[in-house]
Amino acid sequence: MGDQKSIQPFLLLLLMLMLLNRLSQLWAFPFSPSLDLDVTPRTTIFHKGMLSSNGFTGSSQNYSTLLLEEETGRLYVGGRGALYALNTSNISTSANLTIDWNASPEQKKQCLNKGRNNQTECHNHIRFLQRFNETHLYVCGTNAFRPLCVYIDAERFNFSSGFEEGRDRCPYDPAKGFTGLLIDGEMFTASQYEFRSSPDIRRNFPFPTLRTEEAPTRWLLEADFVGSVLLKESINSSIGDDDKIYFFFTERSQEQVAYPSQTKVSRVARVCKNDWGGQRTLQRKWTTFLKARMVCSVPEYELHLNVLRDVFVLQGRDVQSSIFYGVFGLEWKNIKASAICQYAFSDVRRVFEGPYMEVQDSKWREYTGKVPEPRPGSCITDVHRSQGINSSRDLPDSVLTFARRHPLMAKQVHPVDLRPLMFKRSVNYVKIAVHKEPALDENLYTVLFLGTDEGWLHKAVEVDGETHIIEELQIFAKPQPIESMVTSAVQRSIYIGSHSGVIQVPMSACQRYTSCYDCVFARDPFCGWDGRVCVEISSRPQRSNLTQDISRGTRGCKENPGNVIHRRRAVMSGDDVLLQCELRSNLATPRWTLNGKELQGYGLSTGYRVGTDGLLIIGARTQQGGSYRCFAVENGVSVLVYLYTVKVHTDPYFPVEPTDSTEPTTISSPVVFSTASPTEQPLPSPPAPLPPGANFQTYRHMEAIYISLVAVLGGLCLVLTVVLLYVSFCTRRESRSRKFSHQNLHVLGSSDRKRSSHLELKTISSHCNGRQGRRSISVPTFGDFNDSFLQIIPGDDQMSPAKTPPPAPPLPNPPPLPNMDYANGLSATLPSVLRKMNGNSYVLLRQADPEGMSPLYHSFTEELNRILEQRKHTQLDMHPDESSI
Numbered sequence: 001m002g003d004q005k006s007i008q009p010f011l012l013l014l015l016m017l018m019l020l021n022r023l024s025q026l027w028a029f030p031f032s033p034s035l036d037l038d039v040t041p042r043t044t045i046f047h048k049g050m051l052s053s054n055g056f057t058g059s060s061q062n063y064s065t066l067l068l069e070e071e072t073g074r075l076y077v078g079g080r081g082a083l084y085a086l087n088t089s090n091i092s093t094s095a096n097l098t099i100d101w102n103a104s105p106e107q108k109k110q111c112l113n114k115g116r117n118n119q120t121e122c123h124n125h126i127r128f129l130q131r132f133n134e135t136h137l138y139v140c141g142t143n144a145f146r147p148l149c150v151y152i153d154a155e156r157f158n159f160s161s162g163f164e165e166g167r168d169r170c171p172y173d174p175a176k177g178f179t180g181l182l183i184d185g186e187m188f189t190a191s192q193y194e195f196r197s198s199p200d201i202r203r204n205f206p207f208p209t210l211r212t213e214e215a216p217t218r219w220l221l222e223a224d225f226v227g228s229v230l231l232k233e234s235i236n237s238s239i240g241d242d243d244k245i246y247f248f249f250t251e252r253s254q255e256q257v258a259y260p261s262q263t264k265v266s267r268v269a270r271v272c273k274n275d276w277g278g279q280r281t282l283q284r285k286w287t288t289f290l291k292a293r294m295v296c297s298v299p300e301y302e303l304h305l306n307v308l309r310d311v312f313v314l315q316g317r318d319v320q321s322s323i324f325y326g327v328f329g330l331e332w333k334n335i336k337a338s339a340i341c342q343y344a345f346s347d348v349r350r351v352f353e354g355p356y357m358e359v360q361d362s363k364w365r366e367y368t369g370k371v372p373e374p375r376p377g378s379c380i381t382d383v384h385r386s387q388g389i390n391s392s393r394d395l396p397d398s399v400l401t402f403a404r405r406h407p408l409m410a411k412q413v414h415p416v417d418l419r420p421l422m423f424k425r426s427v428n429y430v431k432i433a434v435h436k437e438p439a440l441d442e443n444l445y446t447v448l449f450l451g452t453d454e455g456w457l458h459k460a461v462e463v464d465g466e467t468h469i470i471e472e473l474q475i476f477a478k479p480q481p482i483e484s485m486v487t488s489a490v491q492r493s494i495y496i497g498s499h500s501g502v503i504q505v506p507m508s509a510c511q512r513y514t515s516c517y518d519c520v521f522a523r524d525p526f527c528g529w530d531g532r533v534c535v536e537i538s539s540r541p542q543r544s545n546l547t548q549d550i551s552r553g554t555r556g557c558k559e560n561p562g563n564v565i566h567r568r569r570a571v572m573s574g575d576d577v578l579l580q581c582e583l584r585s586n587l588a589t590p591r592w593t594l595n596g597k598e599l600q601g602y603g604l605s606t607g608y609r610v611g612t613d614g615l616l617i618i619g620a621r622t623q624q625g626g627s628y629r630c631f632a633v634e635n636g637v638s639v640l641v642y643l644y645t646v647k648v649h650t651d652p653y654f655p656v657e658p659t660d661s662t663e664p665t666t667i668s669s670p671v672v673f674s675t676a677s678p679t680e681q682p683l684p685s686p687p688a689p690l691p692p693g694a695n696f697q698t699y700r701h702m703e704a705i706y707i708s709l710v711a712v713l714g715g716l717c718l719v720l721t722v723v724l725l726y727v728s729f730c731t732r733r734e735s736r737s738r739k740f741s742h743q744n745l746h747v748l749g750s751s752d753r754k755r756s757s758h759l760e761l762k763t764i765s766s767h768c769n770g771r772q773g774r775r776s777i778s779v780p781t782f783g784d785f786n787d788s789f790l791q792i793i794p795g796d797d798q799m800s801p802a803k804t805p806p807p808a809p810p811l812p813n814p815p816p817l818p819n820m821d822y823a824n825g826l827s828a829t830l831p832s833v834l835r836k837m838n839g840n841s842y843v844l845l846r847q848a849d850p851e852g853m854s855p856l857y858h859s860f861t862e863e864l865n866r867i868l869e870q871r872k873h874t875q876l877d878m879h880p881d882e883s884s885i
Contacts, residue, residue, distance in 0.1 A: 038425050041458060041472035042522060042587050043512075050473065051512060054092040054504040058084055059100075062174075063497035064483040065129045067137075070490045072154075076137065077502055078126025083139065085157050088491050091504045097157040101126075103144035111144040114195075121145065125174035128189070130182045136160060138182060140170035145195070147172060168193060169204045177224040181245065183273065190225040190247050199223035201247055201271065201286070210277050213285050217359065219407045223251040223267070227311040230273070231319050231345065242379035243273040246348070248294075248311045248326070254408065255293075255357060255364035264331050266294040266308035268348055268413060272379035272392075279393045281400035287392040290377040292351045292409040296328040296341035296420060305339045305420075307331050312432045314446075320346045325421075325448070327429045338429040340422040340448065340467070341415035351413050352377065356406040366410040372396070376403035422460065422467035428453040431485045433494065435507065439525040440537060440548040447507070447525060449494055451475075451482030457496065457505065461525055463551060470524050475503050492538070510534040516547065516557040517639050521585065523553040554635045566643045571620050573650045580614040581630035581642045588632040590615075595626040620648045 058079060065078030068088070075091060077084040085097040103111070103124040111122035121144070128140035132151065140149040147166030150159055171178050171191040180189035187204040199220045203210040212219040227248045233241045247269045257265070269291040277284050297304040305328035313324040322345045330337050353375075358367035374384055376399050380391060389395060415421070431451035436444050446462040455476035460469045475482070475496055484497035487507070496503045508526030511534065513519040519527055519534035528537045528546035537543060547556035571577045581590055592599045592608075592615050602610045607624060609616040617624055625648040631638040 039422055039460070039467055039469050040586050041469040042585050043471045044586060045471055045473045045512070047474040047477045050475075050505070051509040052506050054090050055501055056084070056086055056091040056096065056504075057501035058082055058098060062125060062483065062499055063502050065126045066484045066486045066495060066497055066502075067129045067131070068486045068488060068495065069131070070488060075486075075495055075502075076129055077497065078129045078139065078141075080123050080125050083126060083129070083152070083157075086502070088488055088493070088495075091495070091502060099152070099157060099159070101141060101150075103146075107144045107146055110146070114145060116145055121174060123174075124148075127170050127174070127178050128180050130180070132182055132185075138187075140166045142170060142172060142174050145172045168202065168209070177226060177249065179225045179228040179247065181228055181230060183230055183243075183245075186273075188228070188245055188271075190223075190228060190249070192223075199225070199249075199251075201269065201289070208277060208284050210275065210284055210286055212289060213282065213404055213407075217405050217407065219289055219291070220249075221252045221254055223249045225249040226308055227313075229311075229313040229315075229324070231315070231322060233319050236318070240382035240385070242381070244270050244379065245273060246270050246313075246345075248308060248324075250306075250308045262304065262306050262331055264306050266296070266306060266326070266328065267291050268294055270348075270352060270377075274380065275392050277392060278395065278397075278400045281397050282404055285404075287395060287400055287403055288377050288379060289403070289407055290352050290409060291407055292348070292411065292413050294326065294341075294343065294413045296326060296339050296415060298339070298420060298423060299418065303337075305329055305337065309338075309428075309430050310432050312434045314434050314436070319349070323416075325432055325434055327432050327450070328420075329428055336426050336428050338424045338427050338450075339420040340429070340432070340450070342421045343413060343415055348413055351409050351411045355410040357408040357410050358406055364408065367406060372398045372402050374399060376400075376406065417465060421462060421465075422448075422469075424458075427456075427458075429458075431482045433485050433487045435487050435489065437507075437525040439550050440528060440543060440546060441550065443550070445525040445550060449485065449487065449507075451485050451496060453481040454479040455482060455498060457482070457494070459507075461523060461550065463523070468523050468553075470522055473505065475505065476500065492536075508536055510536050515639075517634075517637065518584070520547060520549050520556055521553050521587075521634050521637075523550050525550055529556070552635065554637055564640050564643050566645070568645045568647075570647045570649060571617075573620060573622065573648055575620050577617045577620055577646065578614050579617070579628055579630070579642070579644045579646070582613055583632050583641070585632065585634055588634040591631040591633050591638060593629045593631070594624075617646070620646075622648050622650065624648060 056077075060079035060082035062080040063077050067076040067078075069076070070088070073088045075086040075088050077086060081100065081102040083099040083101060087093045087095060101124055103122065108118070108122045112118055116122050121142075124141040124143045126139060126141045128138070128149070130138055131154075132138040135154060137152040137154050138149065139152055140147060143166070147170035148163045149166040149169055150163050151161040152158065153160040169180075169187060169189055171193055172195050173192070176192050178189070178191040180187065180191075182188075186206060188202070189204060190199070190201040192199045193202075198214060198218070199222065200211050201220070202212075225247060229246050230243060231246065232243045234243050248267070249269070250264050250266050253263055253265045255265075269289065271286050272288040275286055275288045278287050294308065295304075296306075307329045308326055309329050310327040311324055314322065316322045324343055324345070326341050326343065328339045328341060356367040356371070356376075357364045359365075374387070374389065374395070380389065384390075429450045430453050433449040435447045435449070437447050438444050448458075448460040448462070448467070450458040450460065452458070455474065455478070457473045457475050458469050459471050459473070460467050476498055478500070480499045482496055482498055486495050487493070488495065492507045494505045494507060496505065508524060510519070510524070510527035513522055513524075513527065513529075513534040516529045519529040525548075526536050526538070527534050528540075528543070528548040529535075530540070530546055535546070537546060537548070540546060549555045569577055569579070581592075583590060590610060590612070592610065599608055599610075599615075600606075602608045604618060607618050607621065609618060615628065615630070625646050628644040628646060629640055630642040630644075632641050633639075
C-alpha cells in the first residue's frame with residue numbers, strides 16, 4: 001500500500017511532464033522550419049569584414065534622433081546631452097560641428113530626488129529635431145525630466161533664442177514612444193508627455209492647442225507611438241479635401257479579440273490638419289480623430305504579430321498610390337520573431353469610411369444605427385462648405401457627440417495580399433528604411449533595410465511578392481539595438497544610430513562578389529557583372545555588357561573554365577580525413593563527387609559524413625582515394641569550389657612526396673569556379689625532404705625515445721594498477737550494503753541538463769595506429785593541440801581530487817550523440833568521433849570498438865597498454881600537409 005502511495009506522485013509528475021512537452025510542441029509549431037515565409041540571409045558579413053563604412057562617435061551617447069538634409073549635405077544628430085552636424089559624404093570628417101546641451105546640475109539633482117536613474121534618465125535626451133524654416137531648426141530634449149525646447153541657427157549651428165517650456169511637446173521619460181512633425185509652422189506630436197499623464201496626440205502651436213479625449217470614452221489606452229506622416233490630400237483634390245496626418249502606434253486592446261493571451265493591438269489613427277476643435281462640444285479636442293486596427297498575421301499557422309515596432313512611408317504620386325511598411329513583433333519578450341507587412345493607404349481610407357464601433361454593455365461592438373450627417377471624423381470639403389460649414393467649429397453638436405463616442409472603426413486594415421511580405425524567426429527587427437532602385441531589366445525594385453535589436457542590418461529585395469535577403473551585416477562589434485536609421489539616395493548611403501555612435505554604410509558593396517555567379521546569385525539590384533568584376537550599375541553609363549538576374553538569380557554567366565584551389569591529402573589506411581569545403585552562401589548546399597561520380601549517401605556504413613564545412617572520410621580505404629570535387633549548389637546551379645587529390649597508403653613507412661599544399665589549377669569544366677573562402681588560411685608549405693640516410697638515423701632516435709617512454713609509463717602503470725585494485729576491493733565491499741545505480745554521461749558545460757557525471761579529456765597522439773576501430777583524423781591544427789586528438793574518460797562528479805575515482809560500471813549501449821543542425825538547412829548526425837570547434841576545426845572523440853563495447857568503459861590500465869603498444873609501430877611524420885594530423 002505504501003509503495004502505491006509513493007508511486008502516485010511519480011505518475012502525476014510524469015503526466016504533467018508529458019502534457020508540458022505536448023504544449024511546447026504545439027507552441028513551437030508556428031516556428032517550425034516548414035514555415036516557408038522564414039527567409040535566410042544569403043551571406044553573413046561580420047563587423048571586421050565591413051567595406052567602405054564610416055563611423056562617428058562624439059562625447060555623448062544614445063544617438064537616437066537623425067535629420068537628413070540632402071540639399072545642404074548635412075546629417076543632424078541628436079544624442080544624449082549634445083547635437084551634431086555631420087558631413088553626409090563622410091561622417092568621419094573632422095569638420096563636424098557640435099553643440100553641447102546638458103541638463104544643469106540642479107536639474108539632475110531634482111531628477112534624482114524623484115527616484116529617476118542617474119545613468120539613463122537624468123540627462124538631456126534629444127527627442128525632437130526638425131527643420132522649422134529656411135534658417136532655423138527646432139529641437140526639444142527631456143532635460144532630466146523637465147523638457148525644454150530651443151531654436152538653432154542652422155547655418156552657424158548654435159542656439160539662436162532662449163529656452164522654451166517643453167512639457168507639452170516632448171516626453172519626460174526618454175524611453176517613452178514619441179513621434180512629431182513640424183508642418184507649416186505647426187507642431188504635431190504624440191506621446192505620453194508628463195510623468196503620470198495618459199498618452200495623447202496634440203497640436204502644440206499655434207493656438208488653440210488640441211488633444212485627444214479621455215471621457216466618457218478614452219480614445220487612447222496606454223499607446224506607444226512609433227511614427228507619423230503627413231499626406232497632402234488637398235493637392236489636386238477634386239472635392240477640396242484637407243491634408244491628413246497619420247499616427248502609428250501599439251496600445252492595449254479595448255475590443256474583444258480572438259486570442260485572450262494577446263493584450264495589445266497595432267493601430268493607425270488619423271486627424272485632419274485644419275481641425276480646430278468644436279465650438280461647444282469637443283472644445284480644444286480633435287473632431288476628426290479616428291483609429292483602426294492593423295493586422296499582420298500568418299494565416300496558415302494562425303500566428304498573429306500584434307506589436308508595431310516601426311513604420312516607413314513610401315509616398316507615391318498621390319495618396320492612392322502611397323504605401324507604408326510596418327515592422328511587427330510578438331508581445332512576449334522571451335520569443336523573437338518579426339514580420340514585415342505592406343499596406344496601401346487606399347485600404348486605410350476605405351476602413352475609415354466604413355462602419356464604427358460602439359461600447360454596448362461594456363463591450364465594443366459594431367454600430368448598426370444611423371450615422372449623422374455630415375459624416376463624423378471627415379475633413380471639411382467643398383460639400384461641407386456648400387452647407388455653410390467652413391471649419392470644425394461649425395459642425396453640429398450631434399455630429400461632434402457621435403465622433404466623441406465612436407473613435408474606433410469596425411473594419412481592420414489588412415496587408416497587401418493578406419499576408420506578410422517577409423517573416424523571420426529568432427530576430428527582432430526594430431527599424432526599417434525603404435529604397436526604390438531600378439535594375440537592368442528596367443523594373444523598379446523595392447529594397448528593404450532592416451535593423452535588429454542586436455546591431456545587425458539586413459538588406460532585402462522584394463521580387464514578385466516575395467522577399468530575398470541579400471546579406472546581413474554586423475554594424476556594431478558589440479550587440480546593441482539600432483535606434484535610428486535614414487537613407488540617402490544622393491550619397492547612396494545608410495546612416496545608422498545606436499547607443500555608441502553613428503555608422504555610415506553604403507547601400508551596396510558590389511566588390512564583395514568575386515565571380516560572375518556570386519554576383520548573379522546575390523540578386524542585388526545595385527550590382528552587375530561586367531565580365532571581370534562586379535560593379536555598381538549606376539556607376540556605368542554604358543550597361544550593355546553588364547549581367548544581372550534579379551528574378552531568378554541564375555542566368556547570364558558564361559560557362560568558361562576557371563581557377564579552383566587544388567589541395568592534396570596523403571593519409572594512412574584506417575584514418576579519418578576531413579576535406580574542407582566552406583560555402584560563402586548560406587543558401588548553397590554542398591555536393592561531392594569522387595572521380596567524377598557523385599557520392600550517394602552519407603553515414604558510418606558508407607564511410608562518409610558531410611557537413612557545411614566539408615566531407616569526412618571515415619576509416620580511409622584504398623578505394624576511397626582519388627579526385628574529390630566539392631560543388632556549391634545554389635538556385636539549381638552547381639559551381640566547383642574545391643578539388644582534392646587523396647592518396648590512401650597502407651604502408652606506415654610510406655615515403656612522402658614533396659608537393660605544394662595549395663596549388664591553383666586551371667580546369668576545363670562546364671561551370672564557373674569560385675575561389676576559396678576568405679576566412680580560410682593557406683596551408684603551410686612542407687619542409688624540404690631529408691637527405692638519404694637521414695630517415696634511418698631519425699627512426700633510431702625515435703626508437704630510443706619510445707623505449708624510454710615505455711619504461712617510464714610501464715612503471716606508472718604498475719603503480720596505478722595497485723591503486724585501482726585497492727579501490728576496486730573497497731568498492732565491492734561498499735556495494736554489498738547498497739544497490740549501485742547507473743548514471744548517464746553528460747558533457748560538461750551543458751546548462752540545460754542535470755550534471756550527474758564528469759568527463760575527463762586526455763590528449764593522445766593521433767599517429768597511434770592500433771587495433772581495428774581506433775580512429776585518427778586529419779584536420780588543420782589549432783592552438784597547442786598539434787598532432788593530437790581528445791579522448792573522453794568517465795569520472796564521478798562528486799569525487800574530490802584527492803580521492804581515486806572508482807572504475808565506471810559497464811553499460812550495454814553507450815548513449816547516442818545528439819543531432820547537429822546546420823545553418824544551411826542540412827540536418828545530419830555527425831559520427832561519434834567528431835565535434836565542431838571554433839566554426840572550422842574538429843576535435844576527435846573515440847568511437848566504439850567493433851565488438852560493441854565502448855572504450856569509455858575500459859580500465860585505465862588496459863587503455864594505457866594499448867597506447868604503448870600502438871606507439872611502438874608509429875613514426876612521426878615530417879610533412880603535415882600530406883599526413884594524418
